[in-house]
Amino acid sequence: MPVQVEDSEILKKFQDEKTRNEAFNLLLKKYQQKLYWHIRRMVIDHDDSDDIVQDTFVKIWKNLPGFRNDAQLYTWMYRIATNECITFLNKKKQKNNIPLDDVAYELADTLADSTYFNGDQAQLKLQQAILTLPEKQRLVFNMKYYDDMKYEEMSDVLGTSVGALKASFHLAVKKIESYLLSRD
Amino acid sequence: MNRDRGNREWLNEYMSLKQVNPNNPFTVPEGYFDSLDEQILSKIKLEEMRNSMPETGFAVPENYFEDLAGNIQSRITVEEALDKEAAGFTVPDGYFDNLEQQIKSRLFVEEALDAQPAGFDVPEGYFADLTNNILDKTTLQRAERRGIVRQMFSTAAFKYATAACLALAIGGTLYLNQAGNSPDATHKNSFLHKSLSAIPVGDIQNYLQSHLDVNDTKTLMDESKPVDADNLTHDLQNALDSTAQ
Numbered sequence: 001m002p003v004q005v006e007d008s009e010i011l012k013k014f015q016d017e018k019t020r021n022e023a024f025n026l027l028l029k030k031y032q033q034k035l036y037w038h039i040r041r042m043v044i045d046h047d048d049s050d051d052i053v054q055d056t057f058v059k060i061w062k063n064l065p066g067f068r069n070d071a072q073l074y075t076w077m078y079r080i081a082t083n084e085c086i087t088f089l090n091k092k093k094q095k096n097n098i099p100l101d102d103v104a105y106e107l108a109d110t111l112a113d114s115t116y117f118n119g120d121q122a123q124l125k126l127q128q129a130i131l132t133l134p135e136k137q138r139l140v141f142n143m144k145y146y147d148d149m150k151y152e153e154m155s156d157v158l159g160t161s162v163g164a165l166k167a168s169f170h171l172a173v174k175k176i177e178s179y180l181l182s183r184d
Numbered sequence: 185m186n187r188d189r190g191n192r193e194w195l196n197e198y199m200s201l202k203q204v205n206p207n208n209p210f211t212v213p214e215g216y217f218d219s220l221d222e223q224i225l226s227k228i229k230l231e232e233m234r235n236s237m238p239e240t241g242f243a244v245p246e247n248y249f250e251d252l253a254g255n256i257q258s259r260i261t262v263e264e265a266l267d268k269e270a271a272g273f274t275v276p277d278g279y280f281d282n283l284e285q286q287i288k289s290r291l292f293v294e295e296a297l298d299a300q301p302a303g304f305d306v307p308e309g310y311f312a313d314l315t316n317n318i319l320d321k322t323t324l325q326r327a328e329r330r331g332i333v334r335q336m337f338s339t340a341a342f343k344y345a346t347a348a349c350l351a352l353a354i355g356g357t358l359y360l361n362q363a364g365n366s367p368d369a370t371h372k373n374s375f376l377h378k379s380l381s382a383i384p385v386g387d388i389q390n391y392l393q394s395h396l397d398v399n400d401t402k403t404l405m406d407e408s409k410p411v412d413a414d415n416l417t418h419d420l421q422n423a424l425d426s427t428a429q
Contacts, residue, residue: 146206
């Protein structure tokens with residue numbers, strides 16, 4: 001397993017014109033998979049995720065020179081990826097002229113037909129349960145359940161207070177548990 | 185990022201969720217992440233090229249856009265001048281559109297005219313005798329016409345006769361008018377003349393011999409003068425005056 005370079009070291013290299021490309025390569029290797037899975041769990045389809053993750057890193061490259069150290073690089077990149085996901089889902093809703101909630105049904109169909117899903121029945125059911133949640137709760141649940149992200153970090157990413165995030169998370173978990181219990 | 189994967193005590197409250205395998209069920213195509221960083225870098229390069237294209241990809245000379253309007257105007261002026269030169273010899277509108285049709289029509293007419301001698305023929309030697317035939321007919325007819333035609337008003341005697349007739353007619357008319365309006369004619373048409381004419385001549389002579397003197401006879405019987413009403417009145421008055429004395 002390759003040694004993870006600290007974010008501070010990456011940012012330092014990025015400030016230097018000579019080592020900028022090297023710094024960005026390190027950034028890619030460190031975070032590309034994390035951002036991809038974050039995106040994939042939101043949009044489900046691999047090809048859509050591929051497009052979004054590439055667009056996300058293009059934006060990171062463009063905006064990294066203006067990045068300020070008062071925020072964590074990690075949460076800053078997650079915020080960009082999250083915004084790209086929300087923009088994509090909104091476009092999908094407008095393109096198909098359907099309510100945002102109905103996008104979840106479309107994503108569930110995509111999940112059922114997906115070639116790149118290797119989970120068992122319980123995992124499939126969990127994903128279906130997650131897709132029944134509102135968008136914000138989906139984000140909170142995924143970041144907590146799969147990424148073990150702290151509420152403070154989620155607050156940086158989503159721009160929501162920690163208390164509101166805790167409430168959202170508990171609501172989400174209750175809904176999922178209920179879904180899993182009611183539909184066997 | 186500080187992860188505490190072990191801190192999942194909250195799952196103990198949700199047994200159904202706890203039983204689900206927490207590992208990522210999604211997969212990606214084989215080798216996807218091996219090439220993802222290269223794809224992202226290529227996309228960034230493309231983005232940079234696309235963004236920088238207007239500045240470096242297609243350059244224009246300095247002050248190009250400042251001079252562009254003037255250059256276009258100059259070009260328009262030159263083009264118009266060239267068009268005018270080319271228009272030194274003009275043709276009517278649509279001339280060349282109809283030219284082919286006109287040429288074809290003209291050729292058709294020419295061919296038709298050329299074909300006419302074969303269509304209308306004359307007897308052999310017709311044109312050789314045509315001049316003599318025309319002369320014979322025209323000179324003969326002219327002579328015949330001279331024997332027949334008369335000019336009604338060409339002789340001088342006719343003119344004089346006409347003038348004499350007119351003079352007689354005018355003169356007669358004037359004479360008759362004068363005779364009708366003369367004192368003698370007036371006297372003959374008067375009541376006195378008509379009344380005296382009915383008296384026999386012998387009675388009149390007897391009357392005059394017994395009742396009138398010599399002066400009266402002179403006045404009334406003077407044949408050299410027509411009876412004048414004024415003179416008659418005057419003479420009668422003289423006679424009365426002398427009788428009264």
